[in-house]
């Protein structure tokens with residue numbers, strides 16, 4: 001696609017030719033609705049052009065540099081929720097006469113979860129700091145989003161394991177964290193695309 005041909009518009013609800021389509025039935029993030037948008041002979045006046053004609057692709061890329069820090073933060077929140085629930089449960093749940101946190105297999109999972117969360121938080125804060133300083137954040141945003149989202153999935157998966165059978169039920173929050181976390185490795189560019197962005201930036205610097 002020729003990126004120079006893309007232009008951003010604001011399209012008001014109710015504009016003739018613009019309709020909301022099917023509401024998606026999603027695995028997670030169900031509190032946030034996602035729906036199809038349908039455009040059929042939809043004519044938009046010049047006054048609704050957002051920015052400059054032909055600059056839409058550049059605008060989208062700039063938005064993604066910032067948006068990816070938000071997805072990293074969202075991932076971090078999910079990971080922390082899953083971790084905190086796991087620490088509490090591991091201290092409460094007793095098996096073989098002891099809290100499951102006293103089994104090294106569980107304690108080491110908690111150690112891995114906490115370490116990954118800490119690393120994801122440092123990357124996310126570094127990206128946020130670069131944005132606050134108005135620096136170019138393409139690489140660090142992609143790194144933070146890629147790493148934090150993968151950590152969210154890993155931590156939520158470990159959380160389900162720590163909860164055992166209860167983890168697989170809706171009695172506890174961890175099944176929701178598990179479902180919600182997966183979007184973070186997909187939305188605003190998949191993990192594969194983040195690696196593409198990071199490697200391109202690295203090679204430009206080399």
Ligand SMILES: Cc1cc2nc3c(=O)[nH]c(=O)nc-3n(C[C@H](O)[C@H](O)[C@H](O)COP(=O)(O)OP(=O)(O)OC[C@H]3O[C@@H](n4cnc5c(N)ncnc54)[C@H](O)[C@@H]3O)c2cc1C
Nearest residue numbers: 024026028029033034183186187188189190191192193196
């Ligand atoms: C719940 C939800 C909400 C969303 N909200 C929005 C929104 O508000 N606004 C918006 O614009 N979009 C939104 N999206 C779309 C989202 O950004 C895309 O789904 C996402 O970027 C992946 O694109 P795709 O679905 O077309 O996957 P595809 O591009 O078809 O990718 C399929 C697979 O191929 C891989 N792949 C594709 N290209 C390459 C490549 N060049 N190299 C290596 N691997 C590749 C991908 O990593 C993936 O594994 C939303 C998606 C979801 C699920």
